[in-house]
Amino acid sequence: MRQLTLPGSDLRVSSLCLGTGQFGSGIGQETGWRLLDRFVEAGGTLIDTANIYGDWVPGAKSPSEKMIGAWLAARGLRDRVVLATKGGHPRLDRMDVPRLAPADLIHDVDESLAHLQTGCIDLYWLHRDDPARPVGEIMQTLAELAAAGKIRYAGCSNWRADRVRAAQAYAADNQLPGFVANQMMWSLAALNPSGLADPSLVPMTSDLYRYHLESGLAAVPYSSQANGLFQKLSHWWARRRISPGQAARYPLAENRARLARAQSLARDLGVSLAGIVLGYLQSQPFVTVPIIGCRTLDQLDDSLAADGVRLTPGQLTFLESGRE
Numbered sequence: 001m002r003q004l005t006l007p008g009s010d011l012r013v014s015s016l017c018l019g020t021g022q023f024g025s026g027i028g029q030e031t032g033w034r035l036l037d038r039f040v041e042a043g044g045t046l047i048d049t050a051n052i053y054g055d056w057v058p059g060a061k062s063p064s065e066k067m068i069g070a071w072l073a074a075r076g077l078r079d080r081v082v083l084a085t086k087g088g089h090p091r092l093d094r095m096d097v098p099r100l101a102p103a104d105l106i107h108d109v110d111e112s113l114a115h116l117q118t119g120c121i122d123l124y125w126l127h128r129d130d131p132a133r134p135v136g137e138i139m140q141t142l143a144e145l146a147a148a149g150k151i152r153y154a155g156c157s158n159w160r161a162d163r164v165r166a167a168q169a170y171a172a173d174n175q176l177p178g179f180v181a182n183q184m185m186w187s188l189a190a191l192n193p194s195g196l197a198d199p200s201l202v203p204m205t206s207d208l209y210r211y212h213l214e215s216g217l218a219a220v221p222y223s224s225q226a227n228g229l230f231q232k233l234s235h236w237w238a239r240r241r242i243s244p245g246q247a248a249r250y251p252l253a254e255n256r257a258r259l260a261r262a263q264s265l266a267r268d269l270g271v272s273l274a275g276i277v278l279g280y281l282q283s284q285p286f287v288t289v290p291i292i293g294c295r296t297l298d299q300l301d302d303s304l305a306a307d308g309v310r311l312t313p314g315q316l317t318f319l320e321s322g323r324e
């Protein structure tokens with residue numbers, strides 16, 4: 001797999017990132033470890049988890065981080081992996097109460113370090129924003145965590161464009177490290193934001209896109225394959241796997257039209273459908289590293305084989321709108 005440098009850092013990461021949101025909850029240890037092994041064998045280095053992942057299972061605490069920590073220790077691979085985790089997420093039973101106070105972040109980082117069995121997190125994401133909290137305080141806390149050697153770099157996730165802009169400006173004005181990447185919901189699929197079950201998720205918007213273009217900040221999109229929407233739409237037998245939530249997020253009529261265009265481009269270029277879906281993101285004019293959230297080894301293999309398809313600006317416009 002290709003390795004890229006996140007602009008503004010010396011962080012070298014693989015061109016695809018492995019998402020582990022279901023590890024330790026929907027995905028058990030045997031499959032989880034096989035997916036991790038296969039990803040690393042293929043040259044993958046960037047692994048994405050979060051302190052909150054799996055906490056929706058009654059009695060569970062950070063099973064995704066713990067599975068990755070145990071796997072890293074057993075395989076002795078810590079030095080080969082770029083470990084990314086997230087904190088500052090509201091408690092699941094109090095989603096209306098943000099958790100970005102210094103004490104919240106220090107608490108979450110310390111917990112994640114223990115779960116991951118490591119002394120330092122390579123890329124630490126703020127999982128949500130708290131627009132009422134001044135960006136300066138947040139950036140100062142992250143700088144202190146970096147100075148203490150607990151994190152190497154920080155990124156934001158689910159932050160709106162004005163707040164990313166303000167945080168980066170504060171960091172630059174105060175000689176502090178800024179964010180080296182932004183993690184948002186983004187894929188080839190047309191999205192209906194009002195269909196999102198969790199309104200604190202932030203999709204790519206024209207504002208955010210413009211900011212990435214201007215600043216060169218790297219994007220690390222999640223739900224980068226729209227949860228397999230195009231594959232599910234392309235086989236009659238797989239359509240029943242489109243959940244009501246997925247259909248609410250991704251308007252099906254518009255996405256059937258996008259699928260037809262993706263299939264025609266895939267035929268022309270001799271690549272897979274996954275190649276077009278991931279290539280749409282990997283061909284953007286700023287560094288974009290899609291997170292792939294695979295449930296099976298077949299899905300992982302399909303997504304890994306799709307890595308690196310380069311599309312022209314005209315082909316990106318064609319996929320979005322049917323115009324060249």
Ligand SMILES: NC(=O)c1ccc[n+]([C@@H]2O[C@H](COP(=O)([O-])OP(=O)(O)OC[C@H]3O[C@@H](n4cnc5c(N)ncnc54)[C@H](OP(=O)(O)O)[C@@H]3O)[C@@H](O)[C@H]2O)c1
Nearest residue numbers: 019020021157222223224225226227228231293295299302
């Ligand atoms: N920052 C945040 O707030 C946030 C939010 C969500 C996710 N994330 C991160 O992003 C990761 C990925 O998110 P996601 O699971 O929503 O992304 P995704 O990759 O769009 O969706 C994963 C699902 O897509 C289907 N799929 C994947 N590869 C496929 C393939 N090659 N062919 C056919 N179907 C395929 C599977 O669906 P089926 O299981 O139905 O077969 C799989 O479970 C998470 O694990 C997590 O690390 C971050």
